[in-house]
Amino acid sequence: MKIYPFKIPKPENNALLYQEDIEFVFYDKLHQHDEIQISFIKKGTGTLLVGDTISSFTENDIFILGSNLPHAFKSDKNGSEKSKMLTLFFTETSFGESFFKLNELAEINYLFSKSLQGLNLKSNRTEIIKNFLKLKNASKLERFILFLEILKMVSEATSIPLSTFVDTKKYSDTEGKRMRNVFDFTIENANQKISLDHISNVANMTKNAFCKYFKKRTNKTYISFLTELRIENACKLLKSDQDVSINEIAYKVGFNNISNFNRKFKEGKKVTPISYRNL
Numbered sequence: 001m002k003i004y005p006f007k008i009p010k011p012e013n014n015a016l017l018y019q020e021d022i023e024f025v026f027y028d029k030l031h032q033h034d035e036i037q038i039s040f041i042k043k044g045t046g047t048l049l050v051g052d053t054i055s056s057f058t059e060n061d062i063f064i065l066g067s068n069l070p071h072a073f074k075s076d077k078n079g080s081e082k083s084k085m086l087t088l089f090f091t092e093t094s095f096g097e098s099f100f101k102l103n104e105l106a107e108i109n110y111l112f113s114k115s116l117q118g119l120n121l122k123s124n125r126t127e128i129i130k131n132f133l134k135l136k137n138a139s140k141l142e143r144f145i146l147f148l149e150i151l152k153m154v155s156e157a158t159s160i161p162l163s164t165f166v167d168t169k170k171y172s173d174t175e176g177k178r179m180r181n182v183f184d185f186t187i188e189n190a191n192q193k194i195s196l197d198h199i200s201n202v203a204n205m206t207k208n209a210f211c212k213y214f215k216k217r218t219n220k221t222y223i224s225f226l227t228e229l230r231i232e233n234a235c236k237l238l239k240s241d242q243d244v245s246i247n248e249i250a251y252k253v254g255f256n257n258i259s260n261f262n263r264k265f266k267e268g269k270k271v272t273p274i275s276y277r278n279l
Helices: 103-117 125-135 140-156 173-189 196-202 207-218 222-240 246-252 258-269 273-278
Strands: 017-023 036-043 046-050 053-057 062-065 071-075 083-090 119-121 159-161
Touching: 036 125, 046 173, 046 222, 053 222, 062 103, 062 125, 083 125, 083 140, 103 119, 103 140, 103 159, 125 140, 173 196, 173 207, 173 222, 196 207, 196 222, 207 222, 222 246, 222 258, 222 273, 246 258, 246 273, 258 273
Parallel strands: none
Antiparallel strands: 017 083, 036 062, 036 083, 046 053, 046 071, 062 119, 119 159
């Protein structure tokens, strides 16, 4: 398995792969693969990195990640509690070059194009989850039928994109390792002061070269990315810990100025931290 682009291990002659991840921490390295991925979070919470964007995942979330879309699931460490994710992997040619090009499947083709940015489903989740829970004990034929039912419901569901910008160019192993190191370091140390000099060293580049490289690959500056991550971490604390003041949360996630925190939070979430907590 390569460090960044990697192959999903698949039994011979299986066009569709069903996988259960039951771990304290999901596979959390930034990676990409040819397969389209539909994932149901049965248990657990954490941070989701897709393309250029940081968001969160929690129980009952359903995500669709398109072919070769860079992503990583960073589980929150909850002591003895294991996270659980159920996933279907397939490609547009898993069932033959022409299968998904049939007129009867036109609406699903549109789903594939939307999935290139990643999707977070906002409707039809109850019925989709029911079908996901049947997959484990289904025969291969039953699993294929359930898969088509899931695809139909996913294509009809309302959703929001996970990423605002996706560079369609595949990463080389060297580039993949560099970006993985940058994202891993940032996620683990977002509450600390991170200078451009420091993160450039992590990427093994000069500061100017790194800033240009990061902007080209993500369509945003590194500082913008770091701010988004801190805001997302603040959202988790606002939801989970009502006893911690907003000032404390601002400093916990890496802001050293409360007015700057309030301004950046409202820019990103369109509401103030107080309103977000009340909602």
